Amino acid sequence: MGQERVLDVIHHARNFYSQLSLYYAELGDVADRERVKIFLDYLSACEKRHEQALAEYEETAPRDVIDTWFKCGADKATEKTLEPKKLTADMDIDTVLREALRLDECLSELYQEVIDRAQTDRIKEVFTNLLEANKKEMRDLVRDSGHLRDW
Secondary structure, rough: OOEEEEHHHHHHHHHHHHHHHHHHHHHHOOOOOHHHHHHHHHHHHHHHHHHHHHHHHHHHHHHHHHHOOEEEEEHHHHHOOOOOOOOOOOOOHHHHHHHHHHHHHHHHHHHHHHHHHHHOOHHHHHHHHHHHHHHHHHHHHHHHHHHHHOO
16 A cells, blocks of 8 residues: 555546546447436536646645645545446446445545545545545435436
């Protein structure tokens, strides 16, 4: 496990969100079902917003926080996670939801690892906020996918 700065972990998370946004957009292009296409477009847009929020955070975060070093394997964690299960053109909303939740859970685990390894309360607070936002997104995905099923 190597040394990384908080900024490095944020970059890994941004890259993760960017790749997921592209992944969902590409799946939306091949999906057979209209509701699944809508859900994948929604997922792609959500991931893009998360990436942009982290980019904005990088610009405004105190340097002493984002330049702090600690032991973490964020690059390996996000790299391994982005081996998505192969979804097919005839997938349904539940299949897409399970995969989205699996991928989001991997990011939650990364944030929790950083929280566990952080040596300052300020860094713990940053990643606790990211973790809570990710968990809220997961709850929202479940709720919103239910709306699409009822539509």
